[in-house]
Amino acid sequence: MAMLLKGADAAKALTEKLHEEAEALKARGVEPCLAILRVGAREDDLSYERGALKRCEKVGISVRQVVLPEDVGQQELLDNIRSLNEDESVHGVLMFRPLPKHLDDEAARAALDPKKDMDGITDGSLAAVYAGTNGGYPPCTAAACAALLKHYNIPIKGKRVVVIGRSLVIGKPVSMLLLAEHATVTICHSRSENLPTICREADILVVAAGKAGMVGAESVRAGQVVLDVGIHVGADGNLCGDTRFAEVEPVVEAITPVPGGVGAVTTAILASHVIEAAKRS
Numbered sequence: 217m218a219m220l221l222k223g224a225d226a227a228k229a230l231t232e233k234l235h236e237e238a239e240a241l242k243a244r245g246v247e248p249c250l251a252i253l254r255v256g257a258r259e260d261d262l263s264y265e266r267g268a269l270k271r272c273e274k275v276g277i278s279v280r281q282v283v284l285p286e287d288v289g290q291q292e293l294l295d296n297i298r299s300l301n302e303d304e305s306v307h308g309v310l311m312f313r314p315l316p317k318h319l320d321d322e323a324a325r326a327a328l329d330p331k332k333d334m335d336g337i338t339d340g341s342l343a344a345v346y347a348g349t350n351g352g353y354p355p356c357t358a359a360a361c362a363a364l365l366k367h368y369n370i371p372i373k374g375k376r377v378v379v380i381g382r383s384l385v386i387g388k389p390v391s392m393l394l395l396a397e398h399a400t401v402t403i404c405h406s407r408s409e410n411l412p413t414i415c416r417e418a419d420i421l422v423v424a425a426g427k428a429g430m431v432g433a434e435s436v437r438a439g440q441v442v443l444d445v446g447i448h449v450g451a452d453g454n455l456c457g458d459t460r461f462a463e464v465e466p467v468v469e470a471i472t473p474v475p476g477g478v479g480a481v482t483t484a485i486l487a488s489h490v491i492e493a494a495k496r497s
């Protein structure tokens with residue numbers, strides 16, 4: 217039976233550490249503050265917002281919610297972003313995307329100050345991730361993968377990592393983060409040939425394809441660690457990931473459950489970015 221890499225355990229440990237850091241900041245007169253910028257009321261955004269609010273409360277981060285109507289104009293959105301950039305009491309901004317179709321996503325991302333970009337959505341923030349400098353913040357879910365491995369003391373250095381997915385949100389940044397930890401990284405995508413063979417070569421397999429149950433027993437072997445980033449509502453109404461858990465779990469050494477795996481660490485990483493931004497301020 218595989219070891220379950222439970223996100224809640226990693227998130228709890230990180231939250232406790234962050235709480236102490238928040239207290240230390242407050243003692244110095246710095247009140248860590250996150251602004252959440254939401255347009256409309258998409259259920260995904262609301263659900264993430266509830267998680268973020270709870271996490272920030274536990275850590276001791278104050279949250280300013282900025283909610284704009286679904287039909288907000290481009291200029292009003294940009295004005296709000298710029299005013300959060302300029303507000304010195306706000307250390308970080310979480311802007312939910314995708315934005316409604318009438319809004320220019322690229323212009324909105326470009327307007328956000330990378331120093332306040334808590335979820336790696338700006339080019340400046342991503343550039344820092346790729347350059348390996350401290351100038352920005354990686355997307356929270358990608359960073360959650362690395363944090364989960366570290367929490368469970370899973371060696372990364374020198375290991376063969378295979379990532380399925382090359383999105384800017386998960387696949388590419390998680391590859392860069394694990395490369396920075398000295399892994400040997402292979403990035404796969406929808407055009408990759410012989411995917412199961414490549415996957416079986418991995419010591420650590422990160423699955424972020426956004427395809428429910430696409431990875432099964434044919435793609436894994438004994439001794440592997442599998443991080444399943446996918447999250448879907450299955451035919452039975454329950455949440456499931458990109459792996460066929462019942463097939464994969466008996467074979468591998470360790471695996472993240474869905475739900476309760478990578479996703480459970482994401483808001484703790486968000487909080488860690490806010491604390492870091494408050495320290496840098």
Ligand code: NAP
Binds near residue numbers: 381385407411426448
């Ligand atoms: P995405 O933008 O749709 O990217 C999916 C990637 O997977 C693409 O690079 C695609 O390749 C690749 N892919 C798709 N089908 C494939 C196949 N059959 N074989 C190999 N590669 C394949 O998705 P994303 O935003 O990265 O998200 C991935 C998953 O993570 C989704 O299920 C999403 O819901 C989940 N997610 C979870 C969290 C969390 O907190 N747990 C947060 C965000 C997202 P191409 O580039 O060639 O198209």
